[in-house]
Amino acid sequence: MGEEANCDAVMEAGNGNGKAKENGHAVAAMPDVKADDAVVALADPRLQGISDAIRVVPHFPKPGIMFNDITTLLLRPGVFKDAVDMFVERYRGTGIAAVAGIEARGFIFGPAIALAVGAKFIPLRKPKKLPGEVISETYVLEYGTDCLEMHVGAIPRERVLIVDDLVATGGTLCAAINLLGTYRIPFKYSRNFHLLRSSLY
Ligand SMILES: O=P(O)(O)OC[C@H]1O[C@H](OP(=O)(O)OP(=O)(O)O)[C@H](O)[C@@H]1O
Numbered sequence: 001m002g003e004e005a006n007c008d009a010v011m012e013a014g015n016g017n018g019k020a021k022e023n024g025h026a027v028a029a030m031p032d033v034k035a036d037d038a039v040v041a042l043a044d045p046r047l048q049g050i051s052d053a054i055r056v057v058p059h060f061p062k063p064g065i066m067f068n069d070i071t072t073l074l075l076r077p078g079v080f081k082d083a084v085d086m087f088v089e090r091y092r093g094t095g096i097a098a099v100a101g102i103e104a105r106g107f108i109f110g111p112a113i114a115l116a117v118g119a120k121f122i123p124l125r126k127p128k129k130l131p132g133e134v135i136s137e138t139y140v141l142e143y144g145t146d147c148l149e150m151h152v153g154a155i156p157r158e159r160v161l162i163v164d165d166l167v168a169t170g171g172t173l174c175a176a177i178n179l180l181g182t183y184r185i186p187f188k189y190s191r192n193f194h195l196l197r198s199s200l201y
């Protein structure tokens with residue numbers, strides 16, 4: 001331990017309360033992004049198309065939830081490609097050795113990004129899906145609790161990009177960070193996690 005932080009937490013294509021759709025921009029949870037990068041990202045014309053392609057379904061799966069449905073984006077190959085490309089362009093050549101995708105929607109975007117940046121893919125799965133020895137992290141969602149698991153043999157010692165479709169409460173992303181950090185995140189970085197957690201909840 002004592003090494004520099006080497007796990008980037010990324011991604012969303014809308015947020016859970018529909019505000020990302022209101023301002024017309026996808027919101028990215030990128031704790032390592034500098035202000036200048038954020039301005040460039042918001043100015044990217046592809047973001048409007050991505051935002052427009054995501055259907056917002058009110059009161060699904062229960063009253064009060066504004067559900068950001070990415071299946072409508074997947075029906076438009078050009079926009080789907082834009083979403084993948086934006087992450088590939090940001091992370092290609094940055095030393096990402098592994099992409100960790102969160103089940104299930106992180107499995108839609110993660111492998112494409114992994115292949116394009118030349119990284120391996122690590123599935124972070126829901127409980128009782130992985131056959132080998134696992135480590136687990138339970139977390140709270142907008143509509144219940146859940147758990148993520150990762151094969152012990154997949155624990156990366158390298159720079160990892162976490163990919164999912166959306167951040168709502170941030171509980172899933174924090175669980176993924178905790179899971180990846182179980183054996184390798186130094187104290188210095190844990191403090192950053194705390195800031196990330198605060199900003200997302
Ligand atoms: O920020 P949070 O409040 O944690 O919510 C975001 C998570 O919720 C959704 O997944 P969900 O658990 O619904 O599972 P699914 O991908 O299998 O539909 C979404 O794909 C994120 O993983």
Ligand SMILES: Nc1ncnc2[nH]cnc12
Nearest residue numbers: 016017066067068142168
């Ligand atoms: N508002 C939302 N839309 C889509 N998926 C979600 N997962 C958690 N909250 C969500």
